[in-house]
Amino acid sequence: MYPYNLALNPFPSAPTPGEFDTLLLGGQRHKQAKLAIVSCIEDLGKKMREDHGSKQFRLVTVIHDVGSGKTHLALHLRSCSELLDKAIVSFTDLAQLHPRTTKGFYRGMIAGFHKHNFDDLRYAILNYLRQRAEEDDDKKARKIFRYSIWDKMKSTSLEKKMQLILENKISYDEMALNEALAGHFTAVEISIIQSISSNKFLSNHPEANSLEEIITNVCALAKLNLTFLNLISVFEFDEFDSDKHSMDILKALINAHLPSTLLLIVLTPSAYEQIRNTNPPLYDRLEKANYKIDLAGSNTLDEISDIILEYINSNQKDKSMTFSERDDLLSKIKILYDEFPDFRNIRSMINVMYHAIEYSEKSSSRTIDEQILDQTIATVYPGLRLRENIMDVPVSEFMKIAQESKNKEMIKNRVGQAIKALFDCASDNGKVIRPSFLQDNGRSIDVTYDDFGGKRTVVEVSIEGGNATSFEGKPNIDISKNGMEDRTTFSNNKSIENLQHNACVKIDRHKLVDLIYFSNKYYDNQIKQDDIEKALFLGKSIKLY
Amino acid sequence: MHRISQGGEKGVRKTELKKEFQNTSIDDGIGLLIKNGDIVMDKKGTAYYLWRADDYTKYLLTTDTKFNLLYSRIEEMKTHLEAKIRNGGSSRDTGGTKNSSKDELGSFEGRNNSLDYSFGTDQISNLDKDRFRKEFDLVLRKCSGSSGWVLLSTIREEMERKYDLRREDFYAQVKEMTNREYNTYELSSGGIEGITVRGLLHGFVRCI
Numbered sequence: 174m175y176p177y178n179l180a181l182n183p184f185p186s187a188p189t190p191g192e193f194d195t196l197l198l199g200g201q202r203h204k205q206a207k208l209a210i211v212s213c214i215e216d217l218g219k220k221m222r223e224d225h226g227s228k229q230f231r232l233v234t235v236i237h238d239v240g241s242g243k244t245h246l247a248l249h250l251r252s253c254s255e256l257l258d259k260a261i262v263s264f265t266d267l268a269q270l271h272p273r274t275t276k277g278f279y280r281g282m283i284a285g286f287h288k289h290n291f292d293d294l295r296y297a298i299l300n301y302l303r304q305r306a307e308e309d310d311d312k313k314a315r316k317i318f319r320y321s322i323w324d325k326m327k328s329t330s331l332e333k334k335m336q337l338i339l340e341n342k343i344s345y346d347e348m349a350l351n352e353a354l355a356g357h358f359t360a361v362e363i364s365i366i367q368s369i370s371s372n373k374f375l376s377n378h379p380e381a382n383s384l385e386e387i388i389t390n391v392c393a394l395a396k397l398n399l400t401f402l403n404l405i406s407v408f409e410f411d412e413f414d415s416d417k418h419s420m421d422i423l424k425a426l427i428n429a430h431l432p433s434t435l436l437l438i439v440l441t442p443s444a445y446e447q448i449r450n451t452n453p454p455l456y457d458r459l460e461k462a463n464y465k466i467d468l469a470g471s472n473t474l475d476e477i478s479d480i481i482l483e484y485i486n487s488n489q490k491d492k493s494m495t496f497s498e499r500d501d502l503l504s505k506i507k508i509l510y511d512e513f514p515d516f517r518n519i520r521s522m523i524n525v526m527y528h529a530i531e532y533s534e535k536s537s538s539r540t541i542d543e544q545i546l547d548q549t550i551a552t553v554y555p556g557l558r559l560r561e562n563i564m565d566v567p568v569s570e571f572m573k574i575a576q577e578s579k580n581k582e583m584i585k586n587r588v589g590q591a592i593k594a595l596f597d598c599a600s601d602n603g604k605v606i607r608p609s610f611l612q613d614n615g616r617s618i619d620v621t622y623d624d625f626g627g628k629r630t631v632v633e634v635s636i637e638g639g640n641a642t643s644f645e646g647k648p649n650i651d652i653s654k655n656g657m658e659d660r661t662t663f664s665n666n667k668s669i670e671n672l673q674h675n676a677c678v679k680i681d682r683h684k685l686v687d688l689i690y691f692s693n694k695y696y697d698n699q700i701k702q703d704d705i706e707k708a709l710f711l712g713k714s715i716k717l718y
Numbered sequence: 719m720h721r722i723s724q725g726g727e728k729g730v731r732k733t734e735l736k737k738e739f740q741n742t743s744i745d746d747g748i749g750l751l752i753k754n755g756d757i758v759m760d761k762k763g764t765a766y767y768l769w770r771a772d773d774y775t776k777y778l779l780t781t782d783t784k785f786n787l788l789y790s791r792i793e794e795m796k797t798h799l800e801a802k803i804r805n806g807g808s809s810r811d812t813g814g815t816k817n818s819s820k821d822e823l824g825s826f827e828g829r830n831n832s833l834d835y836s837f838g839t840d841q842i843s844n845l846d847k848d849r850f851r852k853e854f855d856l857v858l859r860k861c862s863g864s865s866g867w868v869l870l871s872t873i874r875e876e877m878e879r880k881y882d883l884r885r886e887d888f889y890a891q892v893k894e895m896t897n898r899e900y901n902t903y904e905l906s907s908g909g910i911e912g913i914t915v916r917g918l919l920h921g922f923v924r925c926i
Binding site for chain 2: 234236237238239441442443444445446460465467469470472473474514515517518521
């Protein structure tokens with residue numbers, strides 16, 4: 174049983190997105206980007222309807238870093254429901270095209286369509302011919318279906334004959350098709366219609382050996398898509414770069430103003446910069462793209478969290494996540510995101526989630542808990558460590574302490590205990606001479622610590638017994654900006670003069686985790702020599718001595 | 719105030735606020751905040767919008783070319799003056815205050831006559847974090863094209879014209895700043911120099 178009542182693991186595990194993985198699109202920014210493209214296509218369709226017969230063409234660019242979800246977005250457009258009745262989409266991954274010859278480029282564009290796109294086109298063409306044969310009693314059109322007097326006597330309908338052709342049980346008359354379409358379509362269009370009608374287009378389409386032929390063929394195909402399916406043709410080029418041949422072809426395609434067509438170019442800022450340096454005319458054209466799809470913030474915490482929730486919510490059986498499960502998962506994602514720069518990236522975080530879901534299933538856990546994330550990171554990213562911490566704090570402990578720090582009273586007491594433990598440890602190991610420390614600094618230490626809620630608290634810790642007293646600080650006081658913290662901002666019943674005599678230590682949230690982790694081990698008698706050395710270093714780093 | 723600050727650079731439409739706080743009379747509160755200088759109200763199209771003062775500055779920087787130029791110029795002058803004050807203290811002590819001020823003024827006038835936005839060559843070896851960020855943002859804004867991405871090397875070169883900044887110091891500051899402000903800056907792989915993230919050289923930056 175998968176956690177969160179999931180029927181299966183919803184997260185993909187692949188270095189790049191596949192066709193199936195992209196059925197879903199999560200994240201506000203990615204959804205907005207999709208809406209922008211859909212709106213561009215709608216605008217193109219509107220202009221086509223308003224100005225019948227005009228050659229409407231659009232250019233769209235998506236420029237962002239690797240792993241930001243560009244390919245996912247492009248692939249998603251091929252299957253998204255919003256475009257089903259508006260566009261027919263071809264996706265070409267240029268990274269898979271080698272060498273990038275003219276012929277190869279064109280083949281890639283054709284192979285980028287789904288097979289069912291051509292099945293639909295085939296049906297639409299044959300249906301159009303059937304209607305012509307029936308409505309006008311067009312003899313040439315009837316001949317295409319090899320409709321004879323014998324068929325008429327047997328009451329075989331034209332529709333039946335068309336069905337048999339679609340099922341590849343009988344063939345149609347190619348000569349008759351040429352004759353019937355002559356005058357209505359160009360030679361290239363007829364040639365494409367022949368290939369599609371004979372169901373051989375993907376394997377045996379008219380070749381394009383030159384730029385002119387590519388343009389002619391693509392124009393013809395776009396026209397057929399519009400005529401028979403009333404759909405706009407979208408050609409997506411993923412991993413576009415500064416390969417000379419690719420740039421020449423793209424420039425030609427843009428200049429040709431392919432009718433009822435949208436070109437969507439996906440590239441990285443680096444590739445865009447190289448194009449700028451090597452091919453200014455193409456760069457200029459790309460700069461003038463009708464739409465520039467902005468995926469800014471595609472790797473922010475909000476976006477990544479949205480995407481993860483989208484995967485989970487879309488795959489839950491009958492019961493959705495509870496609010497507490499959701500909040501718990503989001504807080505864990507936040508910690509991973511904040512503490513590991515490696516996970517500030519959709520692809521990496523999805524990979525973590527994939528493995529965490531698998532481990533949860535194996536351990537029959539209903540949620541992804543701290544231990545599971547610990548296990549996941551240790552197994553999948555064995556070299557990864559919490560970089561800011563001095564102690565070897567496991568991720569699970571870090572998450573637990575971060576969670577506990579939300580309980581203000583509890584964490585206050587634990588900070589007090591931890592400081593005492595650290596002071597005792599330093600004293601036992603000769604780092605601090607207790608009597609002289611007490612003489613110089615008094616019996617208490619003022620500890621200022623940041624918690625995980627962005628709040629700063631000051632606690633006076635008695636290192637010679639007694640309880641800790643705390644004075645809460647204003648949230649988000651930045652010592653580094655303001656210099657010394659203004660003690661008068663803390664209301665308490667202890668005199669400021671007394672406080673000023675105490676030693677002061679300041680602890681950021683990483684050191685807070687270190688301190689409490691050390692303290693837990695210290696009081697559980699689990700401290701080893703290695704831990705002592707790190708703890709002594711920790712004491713020095715917070716200027717305890 | 720919190721709701722207005724959520725609007726960020728785009729601001730919040732006043733009518734939207736009124737709808738959201740139907741049961742409260744917000745006009746007095748808005749008036750007071752405007753009076754205190756915490757927020758700004760301005761027209762965008764035909765509607766009135768409200769911004770936090772800082773956000774309004776950012777809004778103007780992206781929408782008003784004149785303001786942007788003026789702002790850049792003032793920042794430049796400020797930096798120049800600060801540098802002069804730091805480096806030129808001795809000349810003032812020897813009674814050259816009047817003349818040196820005149821010279822400075824003259825040089826500013828000269829520079830202001832030209833629309834070419836260029837940095838001086840102030841010798842400031844150590845930029846504090848805030849100052850570095852301000853300067854970085856200024857150059858980033860100036861250099862970003864339609865895609866928003868800028869080569870880090872371009873920013874470094876621009877900043878080096880103004881400051882005595884070593885390459886490694888520049889990238890150390892960028893690394894620290896982008897790591898800290900990861901919701902503000904985005905990095906992209908590629909380029910000839912930059913910082914390494916996830917084992918990849920990242921040589922491009924943009925503001926989110």
